[in-house]
Amino acid sequence: MxxxxxxxxxxxxxxxxxxxxxxxxxxxxxxxxxxxLWTRPAIEASAAEEKMKLVDEVLPRSEYDNALLxxxxxxxxxxxxxxxxxxTLYRARKAGQPVALVFEAIAPDGYAGKIKLIVAVRADGQVxxxxxxxxxxTPGLGDYIEVRKDKNKARPWITxxxxxxLAQVADNEWKLKKDxxxxxxxxxxxxxxxxxxxxxxxxxKWATAHHDxxxxxxxxxx
Amino acid sequence: MITRDEFRAIADNGIWKQxxxxxxxxxxxxxxxxxxxxxxxxxxxxxxxxxxxxxxVAVASLRNFIPHEIRIPVFxxxxxxxxxxxxxxxxxxxxxxxxxxxxxxxxIVTNCIVLARVEAFAAKNPPLxxxxxxxxxxxxxxxxxxxxxxxxxxxxxxTLLGGIDMVFPSLQPIQLLPESxxxxxxxxxxxxxxxxxxxMIAWKNWMDARAARRAQRKPRQPAxxxxxx
Numbered sequence: 137m138x139x140x141x142x143x144x145x146x147x148x149x150x151x152x153x154x155x156x157x158x159x160x161x162x163x164x165x166x167x168x169x170x171x172x173l174w175t176r177p178a179i180e181a182s183a184a185e186e187k188m189k190l191v192d193e194v195l196p197r198s199e200y201d202n203a204l205l206x207x208x209x210x211x212x213x214x215x216x217x218x219x220x221x222x223x224t225l226y227r228a229r230k231a232g233q234p235v236a237l238v239f240e241a242i243a244p245d246g247y248a249g250k251i252k253l254i255v256a257v258r259a260d261g262q263v264x265x266x267x268x269x270x271x272x273x274t275p276g277l278g279d280y281i282e283v284r285k286d287k288n289k290a291r292p293w294i295t296x297x298x299x300x301x302l303a304q305v306a307d308n309e310w311k312l313k314k315d316x317x318x319x320x321x322x323x324x325x326x327x328x329x330x331x332x333x334x335x336x337x338x339x340x341k342w343a344t345a346h347h348d349x350x351x352x353x354x355x356x357x358x
Numbered sequence: 359m360i361t362r363d364e365f366r367a368i369a370d371n372g373i374w375k376q377x378x379x380x381x382x383x384x385x386x387x388x389x390x391x392x393x394x395x396x397x398x399x400x401x402x403x404x405x406x407x408x409x410x411x412x413x414x415v416a417v418a419s420l421r422n423f424i425p426h427e428i429r430i431p432v433f434x435x436x437x438x439x440x441x442x443x444x445x446x447x448x449x450x451x452x453x454x455x456x457x458x459x460x461x462x463x464x465x466i467v468t469n470c471i472v473l474a475r476v477e478a479f480a481a482k483n484p485p486l487x488x489x490x491x492x493x494x495x496x497x498x499x500x501x502x503x504x505x506x507x508x509x510x511x512x513x514x515x516x517t518l519l520g521g522i523d524m525v526f527p528s529l530q531p532i533q534l535l536p537e538s539x540x541x542x543x544x545x546x547x548x549x550x551x552x553x554x555x556x557x558m559i560a561w562k563n564w565m566d567a568r569a570a571r572r573a574q575r576k577p578r579q580p581a582x583x584x585x586x587x
Binding site for chain 1: 398446449451
């Protein structure tokens with residue numbers, strides 16, 4: 137390159153270099169956009185499929201008989217739940233009677249950013265189930281919040297929330313044992329489970345407070 | 359094309375002489391975070407091999423168009439774009455594998471090994487050589503991280519190949535030490551990784567020093583027989 141560059145004056149050289157950098161940026165941005173647009177339908181489809189699998193984990197199909205994916209309410213951004221974007225809330229009913237709400241919640245204060253959860257809360261305020269859907273916690277250290285990565289296969293960490301309700305468990309019990317609550321955790325990673333516990337308590341409180349109102353809503357067309 | 363000697367030199371550099379983890383001491387951040395077991399280490403290395411081979415071949419092919427003054431931003435652009443494209447393609451087309459490798463792919467962006475090889479090798483060598491360099495640097499990283507992960511896992515929790523069931527659902531981790539083994543948390547935390555990595559570096563230096571002593575001793579004998587200095 138040095139041989140060719142001798143023909144250029146300093147400003148010409150700077151312009152030429154800038155132009156080359158610009159061309160590279162254009163090419164690789166185009167490559168990125170192309171890859172993104174091309175892969176988006178497949179990625180969205182597999183994400184939706186996974187969501188249904190997750191709903192099955194937090195709420196057994198035997199507990200409701202309505203078409204869950206159709207009985208939805210669009211939630212506006214809800215700061216209490218850590219949601220900065222509109223999300224979909226699913227309403228489970230059996231014989232027309234409210235059974236549970238299935239919705240997303242985000243723990244904003246994980247060790248490595250946001251931790252996305254899916255929570256199912258029964259009509260009586262009891263947690264039917266919680267699962268972590270997305271997180272960036274340290275592999276091998278903080279990722280036991282995900283059932284698949286938890287070494288304790290018989291009783292994965294996240295399942296200890298199942299069955300807890302505001303009526304039976306006082307607010308300050310929804311904390312790690314270290315913080316005076318009743319939630320177990322593994323030494324070495326406490327930021328992660330603390331963030332998750334906090335988000336679950338908030339979600340349960342929110343669902344209990346808004347339960348009647350949400351089931352009364354006419355629902356959104358998908 | 360590539361000669362046998364060149365190929366051997368590239369392989370030797372990647373696997374032993376210029377080993378990324380125990381000689382160049384690069385990419386310690388993902389190394390510390392990921393090598394809590396052998397499977398994680400192997401998975402990160404596999405993802406890195408793919409990305410390094412790709413970024414090396416891309417930079418080697420484009421090296422004559424990249425002005426020297428702006429090579430670093432262009433390299434970063436190429437590496438970051440390729441990692442993102444690999445991430446998206448994995449997610450869309452190989453979703454099962456993505457669920458296993460997925461978390462490791464973005465980690466590679468923080469890994470200076472990729473940029474280091476692009477700058478030190480791919481920018482000066484033809485595409486084929488650069489591809490092999492990327493692959494063998496990754497292979498060097500693979501055995502180092504696998505060994506480090508296995509040691510940390512064995513000391514820390516008494517198992518081997520923990521997490522293998524996520525890659526091959528039919529396989530189970532091997533419990534090497536008795537179930538009653540209390541575990542050794544230090545080995546699982548980053549300081550434990552530093553200590554064990556230090557031991558591996560010492561072992562590597564000791565092996566090299568021993569090889570050097572032997573090499574020194576050998577040529578002297580034929581020399582005395584021949585009666586020359």
